[in-house]
Amino acid sequence: MEWLSWFASPENTKPLALVVLFVTFVLIVFFVYGDKKRSDRLESYKHMPFMDDEPESKEDKK
Numbered sequence: 001m002e003w004l005s006w007f008a009s010p011e012n013t014k015p016l017a018l019v020v021l022f023v024t025f026v027l028i029v030f031f032v033y034g035d036k037k038r039s040d041r042l043e044s045y046k047h048m049p050f051m052d053d054e055p056e057s058k059e060d061k062k
Contacts, residue, residue: 006012033039 032042
């Protein structure tokens with residue numbers, strides 16, 4: 001049970017958490033931008049908030 005006391009010390013867990021989170025971040029970025037098709041598809045979504053669903057007509061405004 002000595003290893004549990006090693007995790008209880010902030011001097012040990014902070015660097016370990018930093019390494020784990022950094023590796024997770026790098027893997028997510030690699031997964032998202034690693035494939036050219038996926039990268040292009042995600043880049044096409046960047047203008048989605050500015051697109052209208054359907055153009056409004058004069059009849060809809062009445």
